[in-house]
Amino acid sequence: MTSKITDYLTKQIFIEKNVVTFRLLSRQFNVHVNESKNALATFYATNATSDERAYATYLLSGEVPLVSKLGSKQNGGPAAGNEDYIDEDEVMEDVNEQMDDLEEVVPQTKMTLAGEQDLERAKSTYSRIYSEYIYCLSPSPVHDAGLICTSSDQVYAADAKLKPDVAASLGRIIGSHVHMGKKQNLVASTYKGKEPAVRVATPVVQAKEKTNEETKRKELLKEKVPAPKKEEKEPLSIKPKPTGKLDWSKAKPRGKAEEKEPQVKEKPSVADKKPKEEIKEEEEKVQPEKKGLSLKPKASGSKDTIAQVLAFKVKEEKPTKPRDSSNLEVKRGQKRKSALPADTESEEESPPSRGKSITPPIERMSGLRLKRKTVISDSEDEDEKPKPQPKLKAKAKSKIPVEIESDNEKSLRAMMDIDDEQVIKASRSRIVRAAETSETEPDDEPQTETQTEDADMMDDSDPAPKPQPRKRKQKKAIPVGKNGLKKKRIVSSRNKLDEKGYMVTEDYSEYESVEEEEPAEEVPKTKKSVAKAKETKSEESKPIKAAPRKSKSSSTEKPKRTGSGKGSQGSLMNFFK
């Protein structure tokens, strides 16, 4: 080893004229840095007398006398003062002195890099020397200190390949609290980014919910449906249930994962052929989430698969965004709250699909088809015959086996648990759809069924795949607004001068037909109410000065806008301007 080191040093210093630092030597030969320092010293000592000698640069470390520090400390600092303004005020001086006297003098360790020619001079500045060793050897005296860095690239390159434990054996002191990997966000809970945490929490909640879903379901049955609905962000709280369901399931594929849609598309055709009985079986399989992606496409499972794919995806995202568990816990708690409403949702929604699955007869299917047609026509003459929805629901419920419902529940929960952010993003299209469905929903049972079908994008019991593509088209077209079937939402922007004379561009949306506007308004209002609540709260704590402005701005609002949810948001925005 020693001969190797000697050879290396000879080559580097005398032939290649490089500066060799102890660190470089240590990395080259995988020896401890102290050993490497010793090796440099040995090499230097053996070559000191020869013609071709190496020049040593030392690193001294030790304590410097405190006195010098004190001397330079008095009242000074290179801080550029204003020379022509010096206050002679006695009081000031006194205070100042008082302050400075308390200033502490602290022990100072000094590490000095000195060439061998300057070593003695450097030593003289120390009061006590801890250590002294050869930092590097060079073919000639080092005059530019930057030269010691020439080898650092090699050192860093070597370090990059070293495993921590090996590096430790070379002398690097590695803290056990040094970690590779992605930065963990350790932020105050108040500043937690909500969105990712929710993502993480979702699958967990789902899993938990599933285990005791039966019991929950029973509870929920007892509960009055409308009550939990209020808590929801669900925009359609006022509307009959099926709409809500439709809404969610539609919104989900859109907002969350567009890539999922193709999958969904494919499945219906296969699923159609599946016998009804498989539903139950499938449901059991579904319990472990991973099976959501099972290769067998299932009847009525398509919905499930969507949800599960989603859930799965969510899970996959989890490792990439690790969160501290405490926050997770908080999120979980929150999620659970929202999960409850989701349950109720699903319950409400399940009836139609359940009914479907239970009654396999072909007549029913044909009826379905017929109904579908009627739906289309119905939708045009809007809200003609509002039928009592609750009754239907009750009926359906009583018929339905528990398991199937839970199946539905699951999927819906998954939908509901999708990122809040995603949901919001999808809101626009949802609004439109909601409006659409609001027309159709008052129709009787068959209709709701078709809607469910839409939501699922497939129905196992449906023998005729033909209608489905049509439905899909419709669905897609509506949000775009090209399909003039129902209401069209027009989003446009206008410029106007505000009170200050600034040009303000604002987007506003309207629905073409007046009847539709009502439901549309409802949607943003309820949805945003949560967020807004925060805002308003902060407003209250806001400076008084701001208050008059606010009222003013709101009063200047056009009456039309203030009425609608969008409008209220607009007014707030105006206020913040």
Added chain:
Amino acid sequence: MESLSKLPVPDTPLTRSPTFILPLSTTTPSFSINNTNKSYKHQYANIYFVRLRILRALIEENARKRWKEIAGDPVFVPRVLEVLKGQLCYIIGTVYMDMPLKPNVLDDIARDHSIPGPPPRQKYCSPEDSTMLEDESGRIRLVGECLRSARLVTGVIMGALGIETNNGDFEVVDICFAGMAPQPNAALANIKDEENMDVDDAAGLSGSDEWIALVSGFDVGAPSPSDAQLQLLSEYLAGEAGGFEEQVHVSRISRLIIAGNSLAPVVADEEAEKKPNIHEHIQRRYGYDNTSFTPHPTRNLSSYLTDMARSLPVHLLAGPSDPSGTILPQQPLPRAMFGGTSSYSSFSTETNPTYIHIGASSSDAEPSTGKASSSKTSSHASNMPERIVLVHSGQPVDDMFRYLPSPPTTRLGIVESTLRWRHLAPTAPDTLWCHPYFTMDPFVLQETPDIYVVGNQPEFKTKLVVEQPKGEEGEKRCRIVLVPGFRESGTLVLVNLRTLAVRTVSFAVEGMTGGEVEA
């Protein structure tokens, strides 16, 4: 040539004392600008309003205690404009320094833009300065001797005791601040200090206490670089420099905080300023001088940082010369900027200013850390109390320093004052740019930090500020550390997390050219 004594090689590698970052509490808020406050639309008046609202009650209480026994029975006047003529009273409001030399945005607008603007002033203070106190109702001019010694800057909330004079001024007799904020950890810390204080040398590195290293102003990429010192520093922190004894000492250093100015400002090339030649400007077509510009600084910096991050956790704050926004709070530099360093989760880029909550044992919120080192932690946990470290890169102090005449005023004095004012950066948003916060003033100190670090100061200074509140248990102690720029001073500051003792390590070269002024 004398033969050097052989350096011993340790049988087992040394291990570094671990410390852990704990989540911040609401009294030590994060300074990150997130979705809730990212709007730039708000008026700055809100900050003053919020600040006054937060601190007024505290000052009122203090003032009542302080002045209740004064002859003349001073009354509290809630609005500054309603002071009673000829009667001793006290008012609370925000200080506004009316300074002719202070930059004024209106002057800036009115300025003739065909003429290059005057260079920024080193000092705003002049004999013509006057002090005002304002609240929602208006402002009143303050006069009196005690104002001069009080060293006030714009934005400080204070109470003033005095009498309105005939010409409408308020003659101040005494002033009152909010005083140091509570220090929740203090009681615990003090008990432990007393137990151990005399056992081992407080300033020595020999004990088993955890230390943190503070440094600022690497100025990588500056015309006269301090690469050698920087390399020495990274070797020192890695525990590879020095003798065995020092390596043991280094193993006590638990983490490194870099308080700004890691990169030198690119634009500040002195040569271009020296010769404002037209041809020079043509050369600098791409916004920088081709001859002197190099894209290497970030790469160099990240290689040093990587070297350090391999050994210990590093906290990096943005500073005035870093490529970051100028308004406070400066947001964290993107991790990706630092190449290999970013692969360390223990490397964190922080806001400027920032609170860092350090504990001896990991919190539950950090499961991976806890798992890795719980066994070691337990042995250390008893020694060190949790510490709140408040760090900023120096802009607030630099700005306040312009308001006040020096010699009499020192930077250390200003920093100490900020503790008593309970405000980190009172001159924001007047002369110090800051984010237009709407519902909060994050610079209000709701909790006295244990260690208060100010980066990029011309000189190293430190002071332990101790306040013993009357009638309350537990004294408040805050270790103030002014960290000098590393390029100029080569100084690394070490602070003992248990005793709050301080020592410095400086890196220098002798007889060589290097960043530092040669001895």
